Amino acid sequence: MALRFYNTLTQRIEDFTPLEDNVVRMYTCGPTVWNFAHIGNLRTFTFVDILRRWLRYRGYRLDHVMNITDVDDRIIQKSVEAGQSLQEYTAAYTEAFLQDTATLRLERPEHLVRATDHIDDMAAAIHKLTEKGFTYESDGSIYFRIASFPGYGKLSHADFSGIRAGVRVEADRYEKDDARDFALWKALKPGEPGWDTVIGRGRPGWHIECSVMAMKYLGATLDIHAGGVDLTFPHHENEIAQSEALSGQPFARFWLHAEHLILSGEVMSKSLGNFITLRDVLAQGYRPEAIRYLLTSVPYRKKLNFTSDSLPSAETAVERLRNFKLRLETGKYAQGVNQSLIERTQQAATRFEEALDDDLNTAEALAAAFELVRDANSAMDAGEFPASNVAPALEFLRRFDAIFDVLLPTRRESGLTDAQIEALIEERNQARKTRNFARSDEIRKQLLERGVVLEDTKEGARWKRK
Numbered sequence: 479m480a481l482r483f484y485n486t487l488t489q490r491i492e493d494f495t496p497l498e499d500n501v502v503r504m505y506t507c508g509p510t511v512w513n514f515a516h517i518g519n520l521r522t523f524t525f526v527d528i529l530r531r532w533l534r535y536r537g538y539r540l541d542h543v544m545n546i547t548d549v550d551d552r553i554i555q556k557s558v559e560a561g562q563s564l565q566e567y568t569a570a571y572t573e574a575f576l577q578d579t580a581t582l583r584l585e586r587p588e589h590l591v592r593a594t595d596h597i598d599d600m601a602a603a604i605h606k607l608t609e610k611g612f613t614y615e616s617d618g619s620i621y622f623r624i625a626s627f628p629g630y631g632k633l634s635h636a637d638f639s640g641i642r643a644g645v646r647v648e649a650d651r652y653e654k655d656d657a658r659d660f661a662l663w664k665a666l667k668p669g670e671p672g673w674d675t676v677i678g679r680g681r682p683g684w685h686i687e688c689s690v691m692a693m694k695y696l697g698a699t700l701d702i703h704a705g706g707v708d709l710t711f712p713h714h715e716n717e718i719a720q721s722e723a724l725s726g727q728p729f730a731r732f733w734l735h736a737e738h739l740i741l742s743g744e745v746m747s748k749s750l751g752n753f754i755t756l757r758d759v760l761a762q763g764y765r766p767e768a769i770r771y772l773l774t775s776v777p778y779r780k781k782l783n784f785t786s787d788s789l790p791s792a793e794t795a796v797e798r799l800r801n802f803k804l805r806l807e808t809g810k811y812a813q814g815v816n817q818s819l820i821e822r823t824q825q826a827a828t829r830f831e832e833a834l835d836d837d838l839n840t841a842e843a844l845a846a847a848f849e850l851v852r853d854a855n856s857a858m859d860a861g862e863f864p865a866s867n868v869a870p871a872l873e874f875l876r877r878f879d880a881i882f883d884v885l886l887p888t889r890r891e892s893g894l895t896d897a898q899i900e901a902l903i904e905e906r907n908q909a910r911k912t913r914n915f916a917r918s919d920e921i922r923k924q925l926l927e928r929g930v931v932l933e934d935t936k937e938g939a940r941w942k943r944k
């Protein structure tokens with residue numbers, strides 16, 4: 479079976495090949511850098527990473543653009559509250575985002591582009607849309623007239639024919655019931671940052687930035703456009719309207735949308751105040767690879783229900799895979815070959831590949847890996863795992879890890895502040911004074927587990943991070 483994806487545009491599973499050559503032209507919506515990314519956001523970016531890796535595994539080259547939204551309503555509001563310039567405010571959260579994605583081993587797209595570096599391109603695009611008759615002005619802002627684009631609604635499969643022409647929405651984010659003419663270019667309110675352009679002074683709306691940057695780097699028609707499911711409407715619907723109005727060509731052939739992460743029965747969302755950041759989870763001592771594993775363990779089109787058991791289970795799963803690899807690498811095996819297990823390994827590899835070809839069914843791909851681990855471990859326990867079976871099993875793990883990338887441990891950061899470490903050392907000193915050596919050893923072990931090494935000297939305990 480061929481590589482295939484569920485296409486939100488057609489609501490069908492379709493075979494995927496790129497339009498030209500062997501290169502996949504792909505655009506994914508990046509972060510709005512107004513705060514730390516939460517693990518629900520990071521689930522979408524991790525899905526994009528799996529998508530990238532699988533496309534490459536299948537022999538394609540990637541030309542992938544991701545934007546950094548560093549100007550929008552919320553950023554402006556937050557930077558004003560913080561008394562910082564837009565640039566100062568967004569630089570810190572951009573850096574944090576790049577750190578978080580590196581921690582989760584997410585590959586960098588070929589082009590990582592900032593909205594504020596493309597304001598003139600956006601103004602030129604809006605100017606062109608105006609020339610073509612798709613816009614109108616009101617109170618100094620420029621709006622896209624959705625009634626002028628007959629395909630409006632084709633991605634979200636909603637019927638917007640009943641909406642009244644000329645009713646506008648200025649906010650970057652709004653609900654489906656509010657399908658209205660949206661702002662391409664916004665007049666400045668007092669205190670708001672702005673840019674002088676061919677269409678005057680103002681600032682861009684959120685939606686235009688993705689259309690403009692996607693087409694600038696990838697041409698009029700993309701192979702894949704992906705993002706979180708919450709972006710389908712209005713953001714992606716508006717992207718299609720703007721882009722196709724500009725080029726007269728289909729904007730994206732495949733639209734892929736990752737589902738939400740659910741926490742306590744609700745969608746994880748900053749606006750609901752219902753969120754956990756990567757930093758929160760790392761501070762609890764969980765490994766980045768366990769978080770990566772968890773975020774990939776549920777196929778991207780299913781909701782991921784995050785519970786108190788999720789991360790401990792992911793830790794155990796990663797540990798099981800690593801132990802298996804270690805056993806393969808360090809075990810002593812007799813000469814010979816177990817042919818049926820060779821076949822079993824081959825079947826697992828086929829099942830793994832077929833699962834990922836099937837719209838990135840990561841759960842099924844993981845099941846293929848764990849069943850092989852179980853069978854091989856049983857064979858080892860029974861003394862039926864000869865030396866010639868080692869290399870094929872390691873080759874399976876190599877392929878597995880080219881996608882899931884959880885086998886190699888991250889150099890362990892303690893997640894403890896210096897003050898927390900000093901406090902634990904002080905507690906240990908007290909324990910030693912009262913000859914409570916059990917507690918003292920426990921603290922030493924606890925610190926070691928979190929990458930902090932203690933050395934007892936005449937001057938007292940010294941510590942360093944591993």
Ligand SMILES: [Zn+2]
Nearest residue numbers: 507508688713
């Ligand atoms: Zn976008």
